[in-house]
Amino acid sequence: xxxxxxxxxxxxxxxxxxxxxxxxxxxxxxxxxLAYLPDLKVGDYTIVHVGFAISRIDEASAQAxxxxxxxxxxxxxxxxxxxxxxxxxxxxxxxxxxTASGST
Amino acid sequence: MKYxxxxxxxxxxxxxxxxxxxxxxxxxxxxxxCGGQTHSIIRNGIDQILPEEIExxxxxxxxxxxxxxxTIDKALAIAALPNVTFCSFGDMLRVPGSxxxxxTAKSRGADVRIVYSPLDAVRIAEREPExxxxxxxxxxxxxxxANAMAAKLAKAxxxxxxxxLVSHVxxxxxxxxxxxxxxxxxxxxxxxxxxxxxxxxxxxxxxAERHHVPIVVTGFEPLDLLRGILRAVRQLERGExxxxxxxxxxxxxxxxxxxxxxxxxxFTTTDxxxxxxxxxxxxxxxxxxxxxxxxAERRFPVGDIATCESTLCRSGEVLQGAIKPHECxxxxxxxxxxxxxxxxxVSSEGACAAYYNYGRHETVKLQV
Ligand code: SF4
Numbered sequence: 001x002x003x004x005x006x007x008x009x010x011x012x013x014x015x016x017x018x019x020x021x022x023x024x025x026x027x028x029x030x031x032x033x034l035a036y037l038p039d040l041k042v043g044d045y046t047i048v049h050v051g052f053a054i055s056r057i058d059e060a061s062a063q064a065x066x067x068x069x070x071x072x073x074x075x076x077x078x079x080x081x082x083x084x085x086x087x088x089x090x091x092x093x094x095x096x097x098x099t100a101s102g103s104t
Numbered sequence: 105m106k107y108x109x110x111x112x113x114x115x116x117x118x119x120x121x122x123x124x125x126x127x128x129x130x131x132x133x134x135x136x137x138c139g140g141q142t143h144s145i146i147r148n149g150i151d152q153i154l155p156e157e158i159e160x161x162x163x164x165x166x167x168x169x170x171x172x173x174x175t176i177d178k179a180l181a182i183a184a185l186p187n188v189t190f191c192s193f194g195d196m197l198r199v200p201g202s203x204x205x206x207x208t209a210k211s212r213g214a215d216v217r218i219v220y221s222p223l224d225a226v227r228i229a230e231r232e233p234e235x236x237x238x239x240x241x242x243x244x245x246x247x248x249x250a251n252a253m254a255a256k257l258a259k260a261x262x263x264x265x266x267x268x269l270v271s272h273v274x275x276x277x278x279x280x281x282x283x284x285x286x287x288x289x290x291x292x293x294x295x296x297x298x299x300x301x302x303x304x305x306x307x308x309x310x311x312a313e314r315h316h317v318p319i320v321v322t323g324f325e326p327l328d329l330l331r332g333i334l335r336a337v338r339q340l341e342r343g344e345x346x347x348x349x350x351x352x353x354x355x356x357x358x359x360x361x362x363x364x365x366x367x368x369x370x371f372t373t374t375d376x377x378x379x380x381x382x383x384x385x386x387x388x389x390x391x392x393x394x395x396x397x398x399x400a401e402r403r404f405p406v407g408d409i410a411t412c413e414s415t416l417c418r419s420g421e422v423l424q425g426a427i428k429p430h431e432c433x434x435x436x437x438x439x440x441x442x443x444x445x446x447x448x449x450v451s452s453e454g455a456c457a458a459y460y461n462y463g464r465h466e467t468v469k470l471q472v
Contacts, residue, residue, distance in 0.1 A: 006108060026108075033221070036366075049298060050220065051250060052253070054298065054301050055354045055355070057353050058352065059353075061352035062353040068331070
């Protein structure tokens with residue numbers, strides 16, 4: 001029920017005095033009411049629920065969150081590499097500990 | 105799709121699960137309040153990649169599941185009246201009432217129409233002035249701005265043939281009730297991200313403090329959920345009880361001011377009965393006095409309704425996290441999405457349906 005999906009604002013128009021938009025959800029275009037986000041612009045991304053834009057997606061925050069994932073991903077790859085290396089080369093376990101405590 | 109696919113990355117999910125594993129030293133029970141999150145957790149197998157110590161308890165945040173039986177019966181009574189067009193979100197049609205559901209009413213000739221948005225119901229009322237158009241306004245805070253706007257437009261456009269059957273429920277009083285229950289096992293909450301996109305999370309710090317419970321605002325994609333869980337675990341391990349936002353790209357502390365204003369105009373807080381759980385004080389919204397003329401319960405004679413709940417269904421225990429769906433003896437036998445005994449088997453966000461649809465009934469099959 002609370003399913004709400006991100007989409008991109010394609011065009012904005014008025015219907016009986018209410019601000020509306022066409023929003024593209026990965027190829028499916030739907031009519032969305034902008035009554036609660038009057039300053040949404042074409043090209044913005046928004047979260048839509050039952051035909052209403054309820055929130056603008058903040059690009060800077062989205063990027064910041066993705067970066068935290070990247071760091072985790074890197075850490076994990078590095079750990080795996082090190083674990084593999086560890087089996088043949090004992091000295092690398094020091095590096096492993098450094099990596100593990102140095103991030104997140 | 106931008107803002108979706110990048111939050112579904114398998115290797116990053118495993119890295120997050122690994123981070124959770126590294127920080128977990130003891131068993132913890134974390135409740136995801138929202139049914140949409142339950143659905144995503146089961147569908148993506150999030151619960152299965154977590155360390156054994158972490159139990160996810162599925163919360164009551166599925167409006168379809170908690171709409172009281174009496175309200176479903178009222179909907180059925182109104183839909184059966186001559187000259188009424190009853191508009192509803194699609195997932196309410198199969199929710200069992202005492203004797204049948206809206207889908208059956210429709211097949212028996214009632215004019216029941218599925219709408220995608222409450223605005224569609226308003227449009228039908230404008231197009232068909234000779235019919236009484238009733239909109240089934242259910243939902244959590246996420247849906248309230250849309251439902252409130254339907255009432256506001258009907259009033260502004262002077263539509264005498266439009267009304268709403270309202271059964272709105274609220275998250276913070278439910279969290280409070282769960283924490284006050286003597287059987288409570290929940291130690292941290294993932295707060296529903298989309299509820300918070302509307303309401304913000306200014307209501308949560310007093311709850312976190314009163315019950316000494318971490319509350320982490322969390323999104324719906326696998327990486328969002330894992331990040332929310334990681335933050336909750338971190339707090340639990342440190343003995344903290346803070347409110348954190350792990351869905352920053354969508355949620356702000358204040359939420360949507362314009363939406364909160366319209367909600368305050370159209371709705372007023374009321375005690376609400378939750379199906380399977382019971383009455384929670386001040387846990388719902390009804391139409392405010394200013395909008396009383398649009399209240400379907402006043403417009404149509406639906407006063408005395410004797411309800412009759414299935415005796416087999418244990419959805420109340422499922423909704424409170426006391427049992428997992430497959431522990432209900434009727435699960436996958438008498439009760440399936442095609443023959444649901446309880447509302448939790450109907451909605452795709454109901455825990456029983458999520459377990460059934462993603463093959464978690466295997467465990468039951470092995471047991472019998
Ligand atoms: S499996 Fe069916 S009968 Fe059992 S609790 Fe869920 S909805 Fe009710």
